[in-house]
Amino acid sequence: MIDAIPLLAEINPGFWVILAGLICALLPIGSLRKAFVIAVPLIAGVLIFQLHDPTQAARLGGVLQFGPVELTTFRLDSLSLIWAYLFCLAGIINGIYGLHEKCRITDSSALIYTGAAISGVLAGDMITLFIMWELTAISSVFLIWKGGEQAYAAGIRYLAIQVLSGVMLLTGAILHAQANGGDFTFGAIGLDSPGGWLMLLAMGIKCGFPMLHMWMQDAYPKASITGTVILASFTTKFAIYALARGFAGEGILIWVGAIMAIFPIAFAIVENDLRRILSYSINSQLGFMVAGIGVGSAMALNGVAGHVFVNVLAKGLLFMSVGAVMHRVGTAKASELGGLFRSMPFSTGFALVGAMTLAATPLFAGFITKAFILTAVIEEHHYVPFVLLLLGAAGMVGFAEIKVPYSAFFGRDSGRRVKEAPWNMHLAMGIAAFICVYLAWPFGGYAQLYALMPFEMKYAYKPYTVDHVAFQLQLLFGVLFAFNLFLRWKRYRAPQRAEVLDVDWLYRRMGLNVSLWASAMWTRLSAVTRQQRNRFLGTAGRKFYQTFSPAGAASEATPSGLAAVLTAGLLFIVLMVAYIAR
């Protein structure tokens, strides 16, 4: 196929997906759109497979020259390959999951969003990266807006933050390229220039660094059911890719990642909305990845790539199962759910697979990838971050990965009896669950995962050693034990209807109230001072008018006698100046 049409090798496969999305925006036939949504990411994946040449370090294509700036719109190498596959796969699964939904906007923006993410990871220069960075933001905001009335403001906030991140990325990229003689190639960037810091900050916003994370928990739970599933797959993972490419081995990221892994626990404990809990869980998992990037060894980066792959599928499973619950019950509030395993057994099963994958249970893919990162961190002797990551992992398992299926499907019976989820949701969840298990299969399965990993390792890591399995199981049982103790002693906070305050409170509530207060005060102040102001302005205006108006002193016709006196005076001044000057 590639040999027949050489142009295919020059065009970033993601562009085809974007194109399909644009066509979908105009296509009135629902079934055809659905075919597009599933088939085009599949075709893109096949195309990438065909284009990938394992013997070659990197395939470059689509070179465009704009004046002094050279753009490489297509670059396929081992690092971008796994992300490209992942995004194609996620696109297919999301497409299947949303098959029942008839909505032109969702279809087209999902395709454009997927295509932008694929194009972004396959971009070889920072300008194309920036364009795709912004396109992911703009196309995905429609998914949030599909969440209904209350999602509108959240969508605007999301868009503002994402676009801001893009602008910072572009500014940083230009500064960085300027410092490097106009080279816009996207490679390792480093932190030795202000441009580098700006780009790090832009990526930090997009992958949810602590204090920059709030857009995620703000927007994700408010999107439509399929929207949340799609959103959770791409934006942050795209940012992780950029971070891995640009800032691998920056020590500061280890600490950022460790803190990121642990701080969302506090929010997850008290949160009631299941989708919001999962958003915090994403944030914690992203912390693992950021820490792995900070370590920067081949093993760590392989772990990051693998963890991204597994995480998208497993987190997708949880989001999909919660979505299925929402689809049938109409809410995702923990306080209103419970005991649904009776009526939704398959969804329950898939949710448990996702949870166990994320909890790094042996025989599930997370077991391998998380171990990669943790081992890499300890190998490089970062003990404190290691402990923090471990605590974060344990906490997230306890308060998110177990809590979500527990409160939705088990726990106190809510008495709801609903239909099982539609078949297409089951199919999508089934594919994801299968891959989660398959990639950890002790007899050959995990070798497939290894084959995808971008870097050569000194030795092939063996996950199924007695030590490792025992350690992971101990950790898991410990957490389960603690979870049960909490339940037994009623120390587990009963799910309540409540709103959790996060950093976004600073601008959503406090900022609003401060500006309301200030405006009220201003109104009062201006009422009090109106008289004084008017008097002052009136006086000043009158003075100006009296001086400068046609009848005023400065512009009335001066009698020639006065002008002559002025002339004499000025002559005197000039003569004095000339006389005094030495």
Next chain:
Amino acid sequence: MALLNYFPDWLLVHGPGFLMALPLLMAAVTALLPNKRIGWISTFIVTAILTVTAFGIALYNIEVGTFIYKMGGWAPPHGISLYIDALNAPLVLLVALMAFITVIYALPATIAEIKPNKRAPFYAAFLLCIAGLLGMVVTGDAFNVFVFLEVSSISTYTLVAMGAARDRRALSAAYNYLILGSIGATFFVIGIGFLYMETGTLNMADMARILADLDGGSRVAKVAFGFIIIGLGLKLAMFPLHTWLPGAYAHSPTPVTAFLASTATKAALYLLLRFTFFVFDPSFAYVADVLMFVLVGLGVIGMLFASLTAIFQTDVRRMLAFSSVAQVGYMLLGIGIATTASVAAGYLHILNHAIIKGGLFLALGAMWYRFGITRMEDFRGLGKTMPLTMGAFTISGLSLIGVPFTAGFVSKINLAGAAADAGWWWAVGVIMLTSILALVYIGRLLLIAYFQSPPEVDGAVVKRNEAPLAMLIPIWTLAILSIVIGIESDLIVEASVRAAELLLGAG
């Protein structure tokens, strides 16, 4: 230069003398001509010849550099010599060109404004004025400068007074101008007298040499400098010696206003440049101090005060007159900073402002010609009733403000850049501030013209009534010229840099 080959040699060699003599002679002839129309034709032909000659001389100057023409073959110390150098060649062209453009416009304008029996004398006075301005620009003899200054001034008083047919206030304005102009000329000639006492010569190049030998000279030279500065300051409307200007501009016939605004003060500014940098020199302490404290100080105060005054005017011509005083402040600022770049910028603003103000006053004259407009509120709906004239007015107005891609922007940005280079950041601030003030007074007019509907007369909205072609052509020539300079500024900027380098030396 290929163009130069089309000019006959005798025209180039004798051009400077020709420039002075032709309008002087033709003024006498025109005054005696019986028919009014023939007066216009002879003036038209004379100014056309002058423009061509001036263009040839300007080209010749670029080709051969400074050249001296000895009047009647008498060598400089005894006879009168005419100089053409990089400083005055562009001004010669400017004066001749503005005269030519104004004369085209004057054909319909004089029919409306000047009584039939006064038209031949009007053109005679106009030619005398041109002769005086050209003479004071080209001559190399200090006393000769005074003579031509008086020739141009006295003819100007006459021209201003001829506005009485339209507005009786022209008489008092002309009288006021006569008194102050005479004081200025007297001061100037007193200064020349002192300078003659000090140096024993009237030739400006010799004066410069002797003053340099004397290292600035004695106290007599200082007094001479003071008198010359004040005398010229009156002529060029340096704040606060501008009091004659608004009246003269507002009440004289419209072609006279345009011609005066674009040439008379400019010729005086040329003389200021000639005396401060060529005859005297900024290396003399008293010259440097007067430049720094008096010219810059008065220039900046003038910029602010005159701009503020312009904002509050109700009569548009007075408003533009005050704006001229403010623009003179820019030029004085450029001269006062006294670096090559700043003097070049000041010189550039002299040329650009002539084109801009000429265009504005001509457009305003056309509005008076059609609708009798002199006040701000009469501008209502002019965008509809006189779209072409108002369009040209808008372009020139934007250029006055200093909008990018216009002449005004080029000179203001050069001036601001020169001030910044010299470390005069406060001056950059003042330039910005007065540009905003210019935006206020011009913007106010544009708002009235474009966003208010035309007035109703006898129950019917005023119809479109465009100015005649003889007015539109000069108006649009100047408007387009100001855009051409804004876009393709290299030529004129080079000319101004050459002039500044002649005065201050390169760098």
